[in-house]
Structures are given as C-alpha cells and as structure tokens.
Amino acid sequence: MVYTLMRLGLLVGAFAIVVGVWSLVADDVPVVWAIVIAFLISGIASFFVLNPQREQFAAKVDARASRAAAKFEERRAKEDGEE
Structure with missing residues (x-):
C-alpha cells in the first residue's frame, strides 16, 4: 500500500x-x-x-511464500505418514 x-x-x-x-x-x-x-x-x-521500498516488499512476499510452502510440506508429510 x-x-x-x-x-x-x-x-x-x-x-x-x-x-x-x-x-x-x-x-x-x-x-x-x-x-x-x-x-x-x-x-x-x-x-x-522507490528501489528500497520495492526490495522490502519483495522480501515480505518471499517470506510469506516460504512460510506457506513450509506449511504445505508439513501437511503433506503428515498425510503421507497417516497412510
């Protein structure tokens, strides 16, 4: 924003x-x-x-994507363990 x-x-x-x-x-x-x-x-x-603000925004997006990927892998590993 x-x-x-x-x-x-x-x-x-x-x-x-x-x-x-x-x-x-x-x-x-x-x-x-x-x-x-x-x-x-x-x-x-x-x-x-605006380069510093653009880099800061990119870092936030990358961190959010990393957290989402980690949660996805955690759920996937949990499902694989149940089978």
Whole structure:
C-alpha cells in the first residue's frame, strides 16, 4: 500500500511538473500528452527512487511464500505418514 501511494505521488508530481513547464512554453497544454509524459517520467523515477521500498516488499512476499510452502510440506508429510 505504501509503495502504491508513493508511486501515485510520483505520478501526480510528474504531471504537475510537466503541465507547469509546458504552460510556460506554450499557451495550450494537451492533457493526454501531459499524462503520457508524466507516466514515463514517474516510471523511470520510481525505478530509481522507490528501489528500497520495492526490495522490502519483495522480501515480505518471499517470506510469506516460504512460510506457506513450509506449511504445505508439513501437511503433506503428515498425510503421507497417516497412510
């Protein structure tokens, strides 16, 4: 959830910067192109800026998957022992 909110914040910030700079250069700001450019900028920025949060999330997912696999193996071994 935190990563998603940070990513959304980057998108909104990039959009504001793109619209601000574009409005300084031209009178008319095409919103669709501003959104596309903001997506590109925020995607590239999030790759570098949000790397620690992404690695932390991946570690949590890996730990959860390991626990689930261990429980599955434990149940399987228990069932095999009953037969």
